[in-house]
Amino acid sequence: MSTDASDPSLPARPAVDAELVRKTARLARLQIEDADIPKLVDHLEKILDLVGELGISDDTTQSGDSISATTDSLDVEAWRNDEPAAENQPGGPRDSQQIGGNCPDWRDGSFVTPRVVGGE
Amino acid sequence: MSEDRNLQLPPQSATCLEVLDHLAAGKCSAEQLLTSYLDYLETTGRELGAAVEVFRESALDAARESDARRKNGDRVGLLEGIPFTAKMNISTIEGTTDASSSILEGFKSGADATVVSRLKNQGAILAGKSNCDEFAMGASNETSVHGVVKNPWSHDRVPGGSSGGAAALAGSHGWAFHLGSDTGGSIRQPAAFCGATGLKPTWGRVSRRGLIAFGSSLDQIGPLARDAADVRRVLEVIEGADELDATSVACERDTAESVASDPVRRIGLVSEGLSEGVDEDIRERIRESAKRLGSAGYEVVEVSLQTLARANACYQVIATAEASSNLARYDGVHIGQRVPAENLDQLYCGSRSSGFGEEVRRRILLGTFVLSSGYIDAYYGRAQQVRAEIRQEILTVLEDVDALMMPVSPFAPFCIGERVSDPLALYACDILTVTANLAGVPAIAVPCGSDETGLPMGMQWMGRHGEDQRLLQLAESWQSLDDSWRKLPTGVK
Numbered sequence: 001m002s003t004d005a006s007d008p009s010l011p012a013r014p015a016v017d018a019e020l021v022r023k024t025a026r027l028a029r030l031q032i033e034d035a036d037i038p039k040l041v042d043h044l045e046k047i048l049d050l051v052g053e054l055g056i057s058d059d060t061t062q063s064g065d066s067i068s069a070t071t072d073s074l075d076v077e078a079w080r081n082d083e084p085a086a087e088n089q090p091g092g093p094r095d096s097q098q099i100g101g102n103c104p105d106w107r108d109g110s111f112v113t114p115r116v117v118g119g120e
Numbered sequence: 121m122s123e124d125r126n127l128q129l130p131p132q133s134a135t136c137l138e139v140l141d142h143l144a145a146g147k148c149s150a151e152q153l154l155t156s157y158l159d160y161l162e163t164t165g166r167e168l169g170a171a172v173e174v175f176r177e178s179a180l181d182a183a184r185e186s187d188a189r190r191k192n193g194d195r196v197g198l199l200e201g202i203p204f205t206a207k208m209n210i211s212t213i214e215g216t217t218d219a220s221s222s223i224l225e226g227f228k229s230g231a232d233a234t235v236v237s238r239l240k241n242q243g244a245i246l247a248g249k250s251n252c253d254e255f256a257m258g259a260s261n262e263t264s265v266h267g268v269v270k271n272p273w274s275h276d277r278v279p280g281g282s283s284g285g286a287a288a289l290a291g292s293h294g295w296a297f298h299l300g301s302d303t304g305g306s307i308r309q310p311a312a313f314c315g316a317t318g319l320k321p322t323w324g325r326v327s328r329r330g331l332i333a334f335g336s337s338l339d340q341i342g343p344l345a346r347d348a349a350d351v352r353r354v355l356e357v358i359e360g361a362d363e364l365d366a367t368s369v370a371c372e373r374d375t376a377e378s379v380a381s382d383p384v385r386r387i388g389l390v391s392e393g394l395s396e397g398v399d400e401d402i403r404e405r406i407r408e409s410a411k412r413l414g415s416a417g418y419e420v421v422e423v424s425l426q427t428l429a430r431a432n433a434c435y436q437v438i439a440t441a442e443a444s445s446n447l448a449r450y451d452g453v454h455i456g457q458r459v460p461a462e463n464l465d466q467l468y469c470g471s472r473s474s475g476f477g478e479e480v481r482r483r484i485l486l487g488t489f490v491l492s493s494g495y496i497d498a499y500y501g502r503a504q505q506v507r508a509e510i511r512q513e514i515l516t517v518l519e520d521v522d523a524l525m526m527p528v529s530p531f532a533p534f535c536i537g538e539r540v541s542d543p544l545a546l547y548a549c550d551i552l553t554v555t556a557n558l559a560g561v562p563a564i565a566v567p568c569g570s571d572e573t574g575l576p577m578g579m580q581w582m583g584r585h586g587e588d589q590r591l592l593q594l595a596e597s598w599q600s601l602d603d604s605w606r607k608l609p610t611g612v613k
Contacts, residue, residue, distance in 0.1 A: 014495070021485070028444060028488040029451070029465075030481055031473040040485065046544050047486055053433040054502050070508040080366045098230045104458035111453050114463050 013048040016041050129156055132293050133608050136202045136350040139295040143190070143201050150186040150201030153295070154179055154245055157203045160293055161248050168292070169261075169269040170285035172208055173215040173249040179203070182245045189243070197243030198357055203296040204239060205250045207283055208266070210299055210341065211330035212236055214246060219332045220264035221254045223456045223475025233330020234365065235299060235341050235358040242357045250298060251285030254477045255447065256306055256334045258282050259549035262540040263479045270536070272314060272609045273575055277533040280310030280549075283318075283344065290316035290344040291576070292609055297345040297354050301331055303338045304435050305528070305553025308565035311344050312528035312578025315567045317595065317605060318344040319351045321588050323560035324369030326355070327362035335442035336367070338435075338557040347605050348566065348595035352376065355588060374589040384522040384594040387413060387581070388423035393526025393552055402527045405577050409568045409602070410525065416601055423517050423524065427510040428555060434510065435554035436547060437490050437503035443480075444487030450475065482543060511559040518561075518584050523594055527552055528565045528578040553580070562588040566595050567604045576604070 014020070018037045021044060025032045032040065100106035105113075128148045130139050142148060158176050165171030186201045188194075206212050209219040211229035218224035236246065253263040261269040261284025269284040271277040272292035279288040283300030286307075290298050291314030300307040302320035311318030319342045326341050333339060343354035356376075362368040389410050394403045410420045452458040452471025459474050461467035476484065490499035517524065530551060539545040556563035563582040570576050583591040599605050 020489075024485050024489045024492065027492060028484050029448075029468045029472055030476075030484065031469045040482070043482060043543050044486065044489070047436065047547075050544060050547065051433045051437055051490075051499060053430055054437065054499070054506050070504055070511065080361075080363060080368075082366050098228075099454075101230075102227055102455045104452060104456065113453055114461050114467055116464050 013045070013052055016045045016048065020044075129153065130295060132295075133346070133606055134294045135346050136199065136295055136297055137353060139202065140200065150183040150190075150245070151180060153201060154183040154203055154247065157247055157293075157296055161205075161289075164272075164292065165248070165289060168272055168275075168279075168288045169267050170251055170279070170288035171205070171248050172220075172251050172266045172285065175214045175246060175248055178214050179245050179247045182240075186243055186245065197241065198353060199239060200243030202244050203247040204244050204298060205248045205286060205289060205296070206233070206236055206246065206299045207252045207256075207286055207301055208249050209252060209256050209301060209332040209334075210236065211332075212246060212249065215249055217249075217332065218265070219255045220252050220266055221476065221480065222265045223450050223472070224332075225265070225457055227455060229330065231330065233341070234327040234362045236330065238358050239354070244357070247296070250283070250289060252300075253282035253284065253306075254480050255332065255443070256282040256301055256303055257443065257479055257483055259305070259309055259546055260534070260536075260540060261285065261310070262536065263477055265477070268536055271533050271575075274533065274573075276535055277575070278313065278536055280313035280529070280533065282306040282310075284310045286344045287311050287314040287316050287318065290314065290318070290346065294346045294608075297343050297350055299341060300344050301334075301339055301341050302557065303335045303340075304439060304550045304557050307342045307344060308528050308553050308563060308578070308580055309549060311565040312567070312580075313533040313576065315570075315576035315605070315607065315609075316344050317346065317348050317351050317564070317566050317599075318342065319355060319564045319588065319592070320556060320562060321355060321359065322373070322562045322585050323557075324367055325359050325373055325562075325586070325588060327358075327360075327365040327368045329362055329365040329368075333446040335439040336446060337442060338439060340557070347599050348564070348592050351564070352589070352592045352596070355592070373586040376589055376593070379587075379590045379593050382590075383597075384418070384583075384590050386419045386421065386521045387594075388517060388521035388524045389420055390425050390428065390524055390526040391422050392425050392428040397551070398527055398530040399532060401571050402530070402532070402577060405569055406525070406527050406579055409579055409598075412601055413598070416597070420525070421521065423521060425513060425517060425524070425555070427506070427513045428551075430506055431510055431555045431558060432547065432551045434503045434506040435550060435558060436486070437499050438507060438558070440483045440487030441491050441500050441503075442487070444484045444491065447476070447480070447484055479543075507558050510555060514555065514559040514561060514582070515584070522583070523591060524582040526580060528580045529553075532571055532573075532575050532577070556582050561585055562591055564591045564595050566598055568602060569604045570607075574610075
């Protein structure tokens with residue numbers, strides 16, 4: 001929690017503690033039992049040490065200047081247009097019975113959830 | 121037909137292509153063949169933990185229809201009458217598609233994945249679903265809600281993962297093939313551990329529609345089978361652009377015909393893949409294999425992939441980041457498991473925490489962390505830069521050689537329980553396989569013998585984008601030199 005990611009001289013990894021684990025679990029919508037915290041701190045520390053091998057260093061920064069970062073593995077410009085499929089077409093909205101069949105609580109064509117407005 | 125069903129069955133080590141000839145010659149029927157394979161799945165497949173679901177009724181119906189097509193002289197498909205299984209994260213009309221996670225317990229996809237429908241259209245018969253690590257996250261098939269899978273060569277050892285069920289089936293029985301998925305080595309590593317042949321195609325060459333997403337820029341469906349010729353046949357059926365998958369690519373790809381006159385000639389042996397972190401007997405076997413290829417007329421030169429050392433770190437960031445996004449959809453509202461809750465937040469947190477297993481929760485946590493404010497540039501942003509460097513280096517090295525060669529795994533199949541509680545020990549399984557996923561290039565794992573205890577050993581080749589067929593031709597050539605792919609575990613006829 002003691003680092004600023006915008007600082008190019010940041011240490012290899014931030015300090016990992018119970019607070020960081022709880023905060024991250026909250027973002028991920030996961031409940032963490034107190035008894036599990038020490039193991040998760042240990043694992044996250046180890047994994048972030050491994051991730052430190054990314055080369056968080058000047059060398060990587062220099063390389064990054066000449067090679068653009070990528071989220072794709074291919075340079076492709078032939079992607080299909082991303083258009084919604086028509087009703088009842090493959091890939092399009094399915095019938096409500098099928099959707100409801102996989103839903104934990106489905107009533108009158110709707111997903112049922114606990115109260116959203118007016119709750120805590 | 122049941123009274124004479126064993127009379128003319130092919131040996132268990134026979135390949136799909138050999139059995140297609142067997143069927144065409146009328147030596148047995150598809151129903152006889154399938155009945156025998158279903159029995160295998162129900163016995164050995166279940167005992168290994170590899171077969172999760174077996175579709176006896178629908179498969180036998182399909183087999184009878186196949187026999188009728190042959191009898192009537194109707195068109196027969198490229199895989200007419202051949203049984204196959206799909207990994208539990210690949211959608212099928214039959215059975216459930218739960219990605220081996222309790223959060224998706226009982227999930228019915230309601231449709232076949234594109235690859236499955238293409239196979240059925242060519243006469244292949246879906247016989248069952250195979251076990252895998254939960255959401256394909258694992259390298260040992262020990263994180264599945266359906267239980268651990270045993271390696272068919274040594275039942276106290278893991279089959280690899282995440283497509284461990286598919287590999288255990290492919291490694292112990294012929295004349296069937298299996299659909300797996302490979303995000304960081306999940307087809308190749310288990311194939312190597314079980315003595316099977318497995319291909320991770322070029323990213324985009326095979327539709328991912330119907331595959332439950334893990335890391336979308338890395339995931340790829342591919343086949344596992346006894347040998348490269350079978351894998352080639354399956355690829356030819358499942359490949360090609362799919363209008364239902366916006367990321368399937370309608371770009372040029374090689375064919376068996378196009379590579380016949382331009383085969384692999386020059387192979388780059390990756391020196392970093394033979395470093396001290398790799399077991400000595402594996403290094404020796406890869407060097408021996410390189411010599412054999414050299415004797416067979418291939419030019420083998422040593423090359424360097426300097427980014428290999430950083431590939432696993434890069435992969436762990438990108439794969440977990442994408443996983444944390446992809447798995448955000450499992451919220452207890454729309455699909456899957458739900459726990460009682462008084463408000464929506466409790467519903468989300470409670471359902472996700474009880475539905476996901478420990479390894480998946482750990483990866484979601486890491487992925488959420490590397491995408492969180494204050495850390496996204498330092499981790500995810502830098503990983504994207506490293507990924508670009510990895511791809512650039514691979515493409516540059518592949519300008520000088522036709523294929524890159526190295527081991528699949530740095531070590532032999534390990535004992536069940538040996539690594540699963542230590543994430544770093546488990547992630548070390550991926551160090552030689554993730555590069556192909558990060559670069560999007562095709563890669564194939566083939567058997568290259570066994571160690572002194574009799575466990576299978578595998579090697580892999582990587583090729584240029586779209587040159588999957590060239591790799592397959594190389595693999596076929598290798599398998600004409602080395603018959604270790606033909607061997608089945610002791611006790612299997």
